[in-house]
C-alpha cells in the first residue's frame with residue numbers, strides 16, 4: 001500500500017521488521033517481496049501509472065501546483081502542498097513553533113558524509129550509528145510570487161499525485177452512491193471513504209446494492225475528464241512507458257462505454 005505513496009519495497013520491508021508484534025515475521029527479503037509483487041496481475045501497470053503521475057507532479061508549475069477539475073461537478077481546484085517547515089520562536093518562557101513557507105538545508109553529514117539524517121528544529125542528527133554527529137542547519141524562507149502563491153514542495157507533490165487521483169476517483173464513486181441513495185428516498189447517510197451507513201430498514205441492503213449498481217454508469221462516464229487531464233499533463237513528455245499505458249486505458253474506457261459495460265461494485269454488510 002505504501003508503495004503507491006512513494007515508498008520503496010526495501011524501506012517498507014525494513015520498517016516492517018521494526019514492529020514484529022504488529023506484522024509478525026513479515027518479509028525478510030525485499031527481493032522476494034519484489035518478485036511476489038511483480039507476479040501480481042496488474043502490478044506492473046500500477047507501477048507505470050505511479051511513475052506517470054510522479055512525472056506529472058515533478059513537472060507541475062512550482063507555484064501553481066497541479067490544476068484539476070473535479071470530475072463530479074467540474075469545480076476547478078488544485079493540489080499545491082506548500083513547502084514549509086517548523087521554525088521555533090522563543091518568547092520569554094514560551095516556545096512557539098511556527099510553520100513557515102521555506103525549507104531547511106539538507107545535505108550530507110559533515111563528519112562521515114552519510115546522506116541519511118533526521119532533522120528536529122534547526123538541528124540535524126546523522127543516522128549513521130557509528131557517527132551520530134549533530135549539526136545546525138539554516139532555514140531559508142520562501143517568498144510568494146505576484147499571485148500570492150508560495151512554492152510547493154516538489155517531493156510531496158510528486159508523491160501525492162497518484163494516490164490523490166485514486167482517492168479522487170473513490171470520492172467520485174462515493175458521491176454517486178449518495179446521489180443514488182437520495183433518489184431512492186434515503187435521507188440519512190454517513191459516507192466514509194468506501195463505506196456507507198444508512199438506517200437499518202427492512203430493505204436497506206437491497207437499496208444500497210441498487211444504489212451501488214446505479215452509481216457504476218455515471219462514475220465510469222465521468223472518467224473521461226480524468227483521462228483527458230492526465231494525457232494533457234503527460235503531453236510534454238510522451239514517454240512510451242506511460243503515454244501508451246494511458247492511451248490504451250483511454251481506448252479501453254471508450255470501448256467499454258460504447259458497449260455499456262458498467263462496473264458493478266459490491267458491498268459487504270457490517
Ligand SMILES: [Zn+2]
Pocket residue numbers: 109110111112113114126127128131132133
Ligand atoms: Zn555522520
